Amino acid sequence: MNVQEYISSGIVESYVLGLASVEERREFEHMCAQHPEVLQARIGFELALEKQAMENTVVPPVSVKEKLMLMIQQDAPAGQSKVITMQNSGTSRKSGMLRYAAAASVILLLGAAYFAYTFYDKNKKLNKSMESMSQSVESMQKKVDQMEEYVKMITDPNVSVVNLAPTTPAKASASIYWDSTTTDVYMVVKNLPKLPSDKQYQLWSIINGQDGSLQPNSMGLFDMSDDHKIILKMPKVQKADAFAITIEKRGNTGGPDLKQVQTFGKTGL
Amino acid sequence: MNSKTTYSEQELVNLLQQRSEQAFGYLYDNYSGSLYGVVTSIITDKETANDVLQNVFVNIWRKIESYDPSKGRLFTWMLNIARNAAIDEIRSKGYRDSQKNQPLTENVDTMAEKSASVPMYNDVGLKKVLSRLKGELRVLIDLSYFQGFTHEEISKALNIPLGTVKTRIRTALIQLRTMID
Known part of the structure; x- marks a missing residue:
């Protein structure tokens, strides 16, 4: 340009x-x-x-200017403020009194500052504890929500349960709740040990092919690092003959590593 | 009143920076009308507009040290103070609460509808010029200049891509300019 x-x-x-x-x-x-x-x-x-x-002025009321001129007269900026010199014409006795008064006012000021500080400090502490309380309420609410979701799920007659049984000595197990009306899938973790940071669990839905082969579809990678995640909402699935969980490389985009199947269960539908 | 001399912009700025109340009075007499015109084009309530105008001049008095002539003329600087003060006011909760017929939830969507439907026959100044812009461009200038919505907010509310909002506002500004000239 x-x-x-x-x-x-x-x-x-x-x-x-x-x-x-x-x-x-x-x-x-x-x-x-x-x-x-x-x-x-x-x-x-x-x-x-x-x-x-x-050319397009609107005349403001006169009162605005009057107020304004008064305001700026009182609003002398720092460094330019009018200095009012105090006449010290009193006797020495008076100035002695003045000294007491000054000392008293300093003490008062210190006292006031002390109280102000204590209140400020208390207030700060209160704010802090309130903050941490609201945080813990929030995390508790999250857990309650999860529980409620779980209860709703296991009591829903349209939801079928698939228990995934351990296939290795690590005794990994989980349950899949599958809502046949909404096709929503929830996974409830019973026991999935934590993994090294370069590994992730992956859930698969498996369909039996007509030729007898198994067709796995990924339903997502997930971590077990967070203990709160007792229940995970997974992608919807229309049809599945079985579910399985494998251990894969973090961010796996390929198929399942069948040697790494940890837990497996048939839907029985 | 007529005994006052006229000042050049440079002299006026120097005197204001030296805290001359007389220069401030001169500034007020010369510019309050045009700045009030800007404030009232954004705020319709008279009492509020008076308060805002007062704040505008208090701010000019307090901030004159920070005025930088290399970035624009004194009037431009004051105009922007006035516009910002008026927009801050209409976007403040207190002001919205006082507008009983406007629900608190009012947002850029409803603002846009209003801008598009309400004719602006009684407006003065820039707003009068604005009424000569064609529909959509007028809405964009009204939302951005007179109501202070950001390009991003406008883009979201009107569901127009951000880049398009920017180019159309530029187009509108170019048209506004030819109307002012």
């Missing part, structure tokens, strides 16, 4: 009206510094906009 195209791309208007993104602004400021034409275009639009706004 050459400079002319850049100028007529709408960026000038977008920048001036405050609609440009942070990157667009940065780029535009850079372009203004590099190309006088861009700067001229910006000033041109600013003047047009200003003229347009000046």
Whole structure:
């Protein structure tokens, strides 16, 4: 894009009206510094906009200015504030009194600061404990939800259960709950030992082929690292003669490693 | 009142940075009308608009140190302060609560419908110019400039790809410009 195209791309208007993104602004400021034409275009639009706004004024009520002038008089900025010098014309006795008063006020101030700090500290602690409480409530709620889901599932007459029995000494076992009306599949883990981080479990649904061969379909890889996952919702499946769980390489995309079948069960349907 | 001299923009900025109340009064007299025009094009409630205008000038007074002439003219800087203050106000919970006829759940969708259906005959300034844009471009400028929705929010709400939102807003801005010139 050459400079002319850049100028007529709408960026000038977008920048001036405050609609440009942070990157667009940065780029535009850079372009203004590099190309006088861009700067001229910006000033041109600013003047047009200003003229347009000046021709379309709405007069605000007088009270706004009055309040405003009062406000800015009280709003002297730091470093420029008017200094009021205190006249120290009192006797030494008075200044002694003043010293007591000053000491008393310092003590009061310290006291107030102490209380403020204690309250602040208490408040912070309370907030913290509330936070951790709400976290534990949340995780408990999650567990309750899982349990409820589980109870609903095992009591539903449309749901059939397939128990997967261990096929290795590791004694892996799980149950598959299969809802015949919704074809939803839930897996409840009974015993699946944790795996090294490069391995994952994989659930397969298996259909008996007409030629007697087994046709496995992956229903997903999963980890057993998280103890909370007693129940996992798996992809829906229309038809299955059996389910099996294997141990596979993390992220396996191929077929099942039949030597690694951990647990297996027929649907009996 | 007429005894006041006129200031160049540079002089005015210098005086304001030195906290000249007289210069501030001059600034107010010269620009309050145009900035109020911008504020009232976003906020219809008069009382609220007055409060916002007051805040705008307090902000100008407080932030004048940070005004950088290399990035734009003084008026442009003030215009953006005014627009941002007005948009912050209409997007604040307090303001939405006070708009009894608007449910709290109002979002960019319903805003878009309104923008498309409500004619803007009584508007002044930029809004008047806006009413001359054709339908969709007008909605886009209204949502982005006058209601402060981000390109992303608009893209989601109107179900238009982000890139398209950006190019159409640019197109609308280019048209707006030719109308102002």
